[in-house]
Amino acid sequence: MSGPESSAPHQIFDSRALAARRRRALALGPETFLIDRVAEDLADRLGAVSRQFAVAADLGTPTAALARALAAIPSIGRLFTFGPPERVDNDAAADPELPPFGPASLDLVVSALALQTVNDLPGALAQIRRALRPDGLLLACLFGAGTLAELREAFAIAESDTTGGISPRVAPFADLRDLGGLVQRAGLALPVTDVDRVVVRYDHPLALMADLRRMGAANPLNARRRAPLRRATLARLFEVYAERFADPDGRLRATFEIAWISGWGPHDSQQKPLRPGSAKLRLADALKAAEHKLPGEGS
Template sequence: MSGPTIFDRDLLSRRRARAMALGPATFLLDRVAEELAERLSVVLRSFERAADLDTPTDALRAAFAESGKVKSLERASIISAGDLEVLTDEQAKPFDAAALDLVVSGLALQFVNDLPGALVQVRRALKPDGLLLAAMIGGDTLNELRAAFAQAESEVEGGLSPRVAPFADIRDLGSLMQRAGFALPVIDSDRVTVRYESPIALMRDLRAMGATNILVERRRAPLRRATLRRMMEIYAERFADGDGRLRATFEIVWLSGWTPHESQQKPLKPGSARRRLADALGTQEIPAGEKPGES
């Protein structure tokens, strides 16, 4: 069974299409595509059949074309199929088990309703020793906008409404990867700070990314002018630099993991070490319960 429906993915598709038609803001995705291609370049193998999972533009396709690592990169999507979300190809047909050598994704997995289930689907579609390499938006993203809206709504309207998505925390993603069956998972993150003249300029960029509010539980009534005005004041008061420009944080979380294979490194069994840690460190081993200096 899938979890609760958090995101309106049909609305996401419409807003991404509108952003593409009006001229998308791709600076964040272009940066991610370049970094993913660089991370793939250090992997000492090539990939015959790969799938790009829901990346909004062709940025990954262009970046990987230069690397020569990927022979074939097809589109993949997560779609709802009854109570499950299923990994499908361009014709919306589910991938066969162990069909792919590589799955990549740029700034898309944060909008999947059932992320644990999606990771299981990816692992199922990968061959043994296949690789998942992805970037997604992390939990500290837009913390300034979230805080300014929360304070403004509390003051003006006497309550809060969900306006910024509850993105996954990096501390939880490692365990999700392991639960999905990936070996050797690596999770890390970095933060990109973008400076704007005003919160309106930030919101304009979010619209051009197709990344405005798609929460199912979002407030459907139009934003009140008084709330917007107060939010802008709070943002300027709390998150402005010395030159008056406003900070906006985007946390990028990087995920990689391999499907299990007998050739991969495995941890030693407990008690199988041939050398004591104290000897390796050049220190004296102290039995439990004793203090240094006691005989």
């Protein structure tokens, strides 16, 4: 048997549904305010790095926004784009699950709002690490765990109240602390993570849902319920959202958590932590403070 219903348990995201949602977004007219924002932010972050990147790759970014933003950075030599098939400016179509890079072939890998739907993110990061030359850089952003927390909560309450149970309506995304561990586990040096929370306000939940469709970000989960949403559930969703997440002016909040990750291909020139017990100076001496021993400690 084939199809989403027979996918292996570890396949959280339905790749065919993701592609279909991207095609629908193009047909509807894509909503790009988030990808445009993070593309400019990534370019700003990269512009602050004082080194040259002769060969770079943009992996999975769904639009040309990042390539346009990076075009103005003189430290980047040749930028190759590897995005979904729907992206017309690709150098080659590629799936972030299987980065098409040779070993030690790149000085820089960037990605914007693509890696959050990779089923094997540890594996993808390990392959990126393999593709980076020594002292090469990975800089990427993806949706973090707090993304659409309001919609997730409203859906859970609405379904529980109207059907007696809940189904996965909003995709789960990785926690920032987990992402830091994955970067380190992949073998990247000097891992750094941080988060940017973008709060967008809407007049109605339907306006948020329309934006999600035009971003290609509607529910891509393999475990999603295929039956149409009940009218009673949708009506209850509207009520809960207005009750819990409205500002004083009546507009509704929607949070997008942008998780940033970076790491370097290991190189001898990079700072390394000291081995335990190798310090040459005691903390008390460095602080010029008197040292007091606890009762029972040796001299």
